[in-house]
Amino acid sequence: MEKDSTAVSLKLFIVLSRAYKAINEHVNKVIQASGLNPTEFAVLELLYHKGDQPLQQIGAKILLASGSITYVVDKLEQKGLLRRSACPTDRRVIFAQITDEGKKLIQDIFPEHAQQIDKLMSSLSDSEKLEAIDLLKKLGLPAGKF
Amino acid sequence: MEKDSTAVSLKLFIVLSRAYKAINEHVNKVIQASGLNPTEFAVLELLYHKGDQPLQQIGAKILLASGSITYVVDKLEQKGLLRRSACPTDRRVIFAQITDEGKKLIQDIFPEHAQQIDKLMSSLSDSEKLEAIDLLKKLGLPAGKF
DNA sequence: CCATAATATCTCGATTTCAAAATTATTATA
DNA sequence: TATAATAATTTTGAAATCGAGATATTATGG
Numbered sequence A, B: 001m002e003k004d005s006t007a008v009s010l011k012l013f014i015v016l017s018r019a020y021k022a023i024n025e026h027v028n029k030v031i032q033a034s035g036l037n038p039t040e041f042a043v044l045e046l047l048y049h050k051g052d053q054p055l056q057q058i059g060a061k062i063l064l065a066s067g068s069i070t071y072v073v074d075k076l077e078q079k080g081l082l083r084r085s086a087c088p089t090d091r092r093v094i095f096a097q098i099t100d101e102g103k104k105l106i107q108d109i110f111p112e113h114a115q116q117i118d119k120l121m122s123s124l125s126d127s128e129k130l131e132a133i134d135l136l137k138k139l140g141l142p143a144g145k146f
Numbered sequence C: 001c002c003a004t005a006a007t008a009t010c011t012c013g014a015t016t017t018c019a020a021a022a023t024t025a026t027t028a029t030a
Numbered sequence D: 001t002a003t004a005a006t007a008a009t010t011t012t013g014a015a016a017t018c019g020a021g022a023t024a025t026t027a028t029g030g
Helices: A005-032 A038-050 A055-062 A066-078 A100-120 A126-145 B005-032 B038-050 B055-062 B066-078 B100-120 B126-143
Strands: A082-086 A094-098 B082-086 B094-098
Touching: A005 A038, A005 A100, A005 B005, A005 B100, A005 B126, A038 A055, A038 A066, A038 A082, A038 A094, A038 A100, A055 A066, A055 A094, A066 A082, A094 A100, A100 B005, A126 B005, A126 B126, B005 B038, B005 B100, B038 B055, B038 B066, B038 B082, B038 B094, B038 B100, B055 B066, B055 B094, B066 B082, B094 B100
Parallel strands: none
Antiparallel strands: A082 A094, B082 B094
C-alpha cells in the first residue's frame, strides 16, 4: 500500500509554514519593541554581521524589491543608523554602511533576540535541532535554485 | 566541550526562514498566475477544504489582522468567489462561504499547486519528509501558544 | 435586571511593499 | 568611438497590511 508522496509534501509545506509564522510572530514582537520593523532589523543586522553591502546585495539577501530597499535604507539613514557611501570603482553602486549608533542598537537588541529565539525553540532537544537544521538545509538550498 | 545551545537555535531559525522563503517564493508564483494573491488563495483554500468559517476564525488561522480580513473578503466577494452569510445564533458573527465559482477556481489551481510543492520538496525522501514534519510540528505547536 | 466587560466586524489613516518606468552609469558591440 | 545592451538605483502609483478606534452584540458579576 503506497503512501501518496504529494500528500506528504503538502503536509510538510503546511507545518513548515505554521512553524515559521508562529516563531516569526514572536520574534517580530521583540524586534518591534526596539523601534525597528523586521525589515529594518534584517538590513541592519546584515550590515552588522557581514559588513558594508551594495544596496543590490541587500535586496538579494533579504528578498526585497529594489524600490523597497531604497525606502528602508532611507528610513535607516534618517534615523542615523546607517549611511550611504559611493563605490569608488563603479559609480552605479552605492554601499550601505552601519554607523556607530546602528552598531550600538544591534548590540543592545541582539542578545534578547537570540534568547527569545532559543526560548521559542526549547521544545526541541539540541540533537533534534541539529536534525532539523540538516533537513531544512537539504530542503531550502535546492528550492532556492529553481 | 559544550555546544552553545543558543547558537544552534539561531542557526535553526536562519535555515527555517530560508527554507520557508525559498519554497514560498516559488509557490506564490503559481498562485499569482491564477489572478489571486497568496492571501486570497489562503482564504479561499481554507473555505474550500474546511467549509464555511467566521471571519474571525479565518484571521486566526492565516494570521491576519481583523481589518485585513475585511479587506480581503471584500475583494473575494467582489470577484464572486465567496459570499458573506449571517450567523443565525450570534449576530456579531459573519460567515464566509465559498461560491461555486470559487470552488471551480480552487479545483483548477490546486492540482498544479500541489504538484509544484511536491517538486520543490523533491530533495527530501519520503521518510525525511516525515521526519521533518514531526520536528516542525514539535517546534511550531508550542511556539504558537506563547 | 443592569452595568460592565468581552467579542466580532468594520472604518480609517499610516506604513510597507511591489512592479514598472525613469535615471544614471557601465560595459559590450559594431 | 558611437551605439546598444546591461546594470544599479530611484521614483511613482497602486495594493496589502496593520493598529487603533467605532459600532453592535453577547456574556458576566453583582
